[in-house]
Amino acid sequence: xxxxxxxxxxxxxxxxxxxxxxxxxxxxxxxxxxxxxxxxxxxxxxxxxxxxxxxxxxxxxxxxxxxxxxxxxxxxxxxxxxxxxxxxxxxxxxxxxxxxxxxxxxxxxxxxxxxxxxxxxxxxxxxxxxxxxxxxxxxxxxxxxxxxxxxxxxxxxxxxxxxxxxxxxxxxxxxxxxxxxxxxxxxxxxxxxxx
Numbered sequence: 001x002x003x004x005x006x007x008x009x010x011x012x013x014x015x016x017x018x019x020x021x022x023x024x025x026x027x028x029x030x031x032x033x034x035x036x037x038x039x040x041x042x043x044x045x046x047x048x049x050x051x052x053x054x055x056x057x058x059x060x061x062x063x064x065x066x067x068x069x070x071x072x073x074x075x076x077x078x079x080x081x082x083x084x085x086x087x088x089x090x091x092x093x094x095x096x097x098x099x100x101x102x103x104x105x106x107x108x109x110x111x112x113x114x115x116x117x118x119x120x121x122x123x124x125x126x127x128x129x130x131x132x133x134x135x136x137x138x139x140x141x142x143x144x145x146x147x148x149x150x151x152x153x154x155x156x157x158x159x160x161x162x163x164x165x166x167x168x169x170x171x172x173x174x175x176x177x178x179x180x181x182x183x184x185x186x187x188x189x190x191x192x193x194x195x
């Protein structure tokens with residue numbers, strides 16, 4: 001299972017289908033997530049597909065969600081976008097942080113963190129979910145778990161009795177929208193043109 005899939009699986013409850021008037025079962029049309037609407041409304045375009053991809057998966061199955069958004073007001077489409085999403089699930093509340101930073105090549109660096117509290121000890125969370133991960137203790141109460149097959153993700157467990165603060169982190173450098181055309185290569189010895 002991919003890093004992003006594990007990140008999302010930890011955050012999501014599967015949505016159920018609904019019967020339509022003709023009796024055909026189909027999933028309900030998913031409303032656009034609040035983060036995508038907010039980012040688009042302030043002028044973010046280049047990294048919007050990356051934001052939409054992460055935000056849509058992050059809020060899937062939630063009852064409600066809302067967002068705090070920060071962006072470069074002078075350069076909304078050329079500067080970084082930072083967000084904090086509060087998410088309400090049927091029996092839990094979590095937070096997710098999604099950041100997108102465009103670069104000169106048209107790609108974006110994206111980072112997503114899912115922050116939740118498990119009603120168990122961190123040792124039991126690690127035993128149950130992170131058996132094959134490398135363990136790196138940073139403080140007596142703070143341990144980071146990584147998997148060499150997924151070098152840009154981590155799971156941090158912070159003891160917070162009676163539970164455990166769980167932070168799942170995912171980062172991707174140079175993300176490009178698979179649906180977008182690749183930029184033309186510059187001739188040898190010539191720098192690529194900026195937009």
